[in-house]
Amino acid sequence: xxxxxxxxxxxxxxxxxxxxxxxxxxxxxxxxxxxxxxxxxxxxxxxxxxxxxxxxxxxxxxxxxxxxxxxxxxxxxxxxxxxxxxxxxxxxxxxxxxxxxxxxxxxxxxxxxxxxxxxxxxxxxxxxxxxxxxxxxxxxxxxxxxxxxxxxxxxxxxxxxxxxxxxxxxxxxxxxxxxxxxxxxxxxxxxxxxxxxxxxxxxxxxxxxxxxxxxxxxxxxxxxxxxxxxxxxxxxxxxxxxxxxxxxxxxxxxxxxxxxxxxxxxxxxxxxxxxxxxxxxxxxxxxxxxxxxxxxxxxxxxxxxxx
Numbered sequence: 001x002x003x004x005x006x007x008x009x010x011x012x013x014x015x016x017x018x019x020x021x022x023x024x025x026x027x028x029x030x031x032x033x034x035x036x037x038x039x040x041x042x043x044x045x046x047x048x049x050x051x052x053x054x055x056x057x058x059x060x061x062x063x064x065x066x067x068x069x070x071x072x073x074x075x076x077x078x079x080x081x082x083x084x085x086x087x088x089x090x091x092x093x094x095x096x097x098x099x100x101x102x103x104x105x106x107x108x109x110x111x112x113x114x115x116x117x118x119x120x121x122x123x124x125x126x127x128x129x130x131x132x133x134x135x136x137x138x139x140x141x142x143x144x145x146x147x148x149x150x151x152x153x154x155x156x157x158x159x160x161x162x163x164x165x166x167x168x169x170x171x172x173x174x175x176x177x178x179x180x181x182x183x184x185x186x187x188x189x190x191x192x193x194x195x196x197x198x199x200x201x202x203x204x205x206x207x208x209x210x211x212x213x214x215x216x217x218x219x220x221x222x223x224x225x226x227x228x229x230x231x232x233x234x235x236x237x238x239x240x241x242x243x244x245x246x247x248x249x250x251x252x253x254x255x256x257x258x259x260x261x262x263x264x265x266x267x268x269x270x271x272x273x274x275x276x277x278x279x280x281x282x283x284x285x286x287x288x289x290x291x292x293x294x295x296x297x298x299x300x301x302x303x304x305x306x307x
Contacts, residue, residue: 023049025194027225028112030099037062037095037112051075051086066090071097086110093145115194115224116145132172132181132208136161139187139199149227153197156229157220160201161185164218171205179208191276197222198274200283214286215296219274232272239280242306243267249306250282253299254289262294278302 026037030053039049045067052059060083064073069091075084088097088110095112123138138161144150168183175181184204191198199220206213221230239246247270251263264270269288273280283298 025115026095026112027115028095028110030110031108035110035112039066047073060084062086071095113145117194118192118197118224119143120189120192120197127169129169129172131175132183134168134172135182135184137186139189141197146224146227149224152227153222156222157199160218160220164203168203175207177207182206182208182213190274190281193277195224196275196277197224198276198281200274200281212292214292216285217271217283217296219272219283221275230275235272235275239270239273240267243270245306246270246280246301249301250299253301254297257297257299259289259294259297262289262297264289273301276300 024039034054036052039047042048045065049062050059051062061076062073069089071088073086074082077083084101086099093114099108099110119142121140121142123140126135141150141153172181186202188200190200201218204213204215223230247264254263271282273282279300279302281300284296
């Protein structure tokens, strides 16, 4: 197996990235065992899917019904033999009940939470200083089915803004021109699924009266499944494993976009990418690829192109 294929496999396993999202996905526990339940609707009231017990690396087939909040699911092994039942109920985003093996050797309580589409709210603020103005737009996760995820996401993204805030203010206060310096910090939502959120923090700096400003970026990749940020080191560890291939693929895409004179010269020019469930998204700071005319292109490299 090539390093590229191994890289894609590692990415999918590490981040629990689902490549098919037309499903209802639950995470939780059967007893003390971490479990993922994926269900597809067959017809009204009938479902099928997979039950994956994480630590045992065991995946079982599921078939049954969910009607009027009542859950009855049969669990089958690889030989299509019924080995267990899940019987319970759904209330809101929560599914609770009892697990019992057919032979009676194992019974446990189970509790799952549905992984829902995240809701992001923009929180805006602005401040004036002697040398100019700072405007900030902060993404805030709201009304999530898992309060711990909501709290952790908001804490982590706020910490990024907080760690940069002093630098933004000093840049304005130390601006020694007669005109003002405007710093605008915004964001783009690159990915927003029940499993994953990708945020691109955008900082645009514009001196009053100048021909143009400059723009730079900071990525924020958040795994809802793991309830934590996927930090830059982890992401670049994956990129570095096949960095030469990325240089080729990024330059191919840049040429297609008309940036023939604005290409990546070596692996050091590759920025930390945002992750989506199917691709890496590389966004380049001003002057990262050459003169100002190169702009801030964004290049998407799909996982399957690395194979």
